[in-house]
Amino acid sequence: MRTDRTQVGIVGAGPAGLTLARLLELEGVETVVLEDRSRDYVEHRIRAGVLEQRSADLLVDAGVGARLQREGIVHRGIELQFDGERHRIPLSELTGGRTIVIYGQTEVVKDLIAARLESGLPLLFEVEDVSVHELDSARPTIRFRRDGAEVALVCDMIAGCDGFHGVCRPSIPSGVLSSFSREYPFGWLGILAEVAPSSDELVYVHHERGFALLSLRSPQLSRLYLQCAPDENLDEWPDDRVWAELQQRAGMEGWTLAEGPILEKGVTGMRSFVVEPMQYGRLFLAGDAAHIVPATGAKGLNLAIADVRLLAEALTSWYRTGSETLLDAYSANCLRRVWRAEHFSWWMTSMLHRLPGGDPFDLKLQLSQLRYVVTSHVAAASLAENYVGLEL
């Protein structure tokens, strides 16, 4: 087995791992990023698309935001639709001018990969059999195979940025982590369609047939979702049926949803999940490796970026001064934001989805809550503050 050496070994080249690598590069900290998928796969995995202003600012400040600034679409509000009417929540007006930016996660990842490769720094795709060892020692090690060769990468610290299904979290000895979770009895059927968005802002639809969301990725690409069963069979959803259902749920008098070729179709389950603490020895978890939110609040990608901002600061401080104060505080500092986002995402999800079983009392509560949010300045401001991202 060959032995290599780096300062911070990063497992996973999703938004968390790539952003962390970039932030550490700017601070002169050496990293190796390991990814078990191909570059093409990672760059085309359709996922999130809403950046809080703070996330967008971080990417710009890190020198990877030029295209984001050119192509990202700034939104200053969202719409809530229920009882056949739309109501605008003016996010910026309610939050002292803050905004969200529509820019696909695929594009964030492409920009970060391009910058990493331009810097000539190690980013290894299609590595196999990744495992992490000696986590509570001063020399934690990542083992993997690449082009048939076995490698032991000896690190000072390991960042587990390998998503919900990665290897880092399960490598922490049992009894160390507490986990908290909730499964929702529904999922989202999402499509990417080659058609200009029919609405200027995101529209969250509460409907008796189920939730729908009208979103976008660019002026030419619509991203649209339908509430479905968590194990919905896509074979039963030919394109015509998807469009008919979207028209039924989102249609309004005098307004129709423009249709176009469907480029991608998939089903995503809805889950809330958190582990505490987000650290064991010299392994630090970040992003989906440590927590999952249902997508309704658009928080997953933003939480991943917020985690690694703190992790980069803590690691940099440790290398500069030898102080472990920020590293020790990393988990607690992240978890404050994580739990706020968990609550907000659960709240949005519970308010907007048709609850299986169809209890009429629940339905009346949802409609009352929606009516309150769109008529009370305080309630709307609370939604807006959470949606654009809290300063924590």
Ligand SMILES: Cc1cc2nc3c(=O)[nH]c(=O)nc-3n(C[C@H](O)[C@H](O)[C@H](O)COP(=O)(O)OP(=O)(O)OC[C@H]3O[C@@H](n4cnc5c(N)ncnc54)[C@H](O)[C@@H]3O)c2cc1C
């Ligand atoms: C299908 C889907 C749709 C989503 N849609 C939305 C949305 O609309 N809005 C929203 O806000 N959020 C959404 N999310 C959530 C959001 O995309 C995530 O929160 C975000 O990707 C988290 O980034 P991450 O870097 O922590 O994890 P990931 O993006 O999961 O990255 C982890 C990386 O680690 C790699 N990896 C895994 N195991 C290993 C291993 N053993 N060795 C090496 N590498 C490994 C993976 O291939 C991946 O590249 C969605 C998530 C999914 C799964």
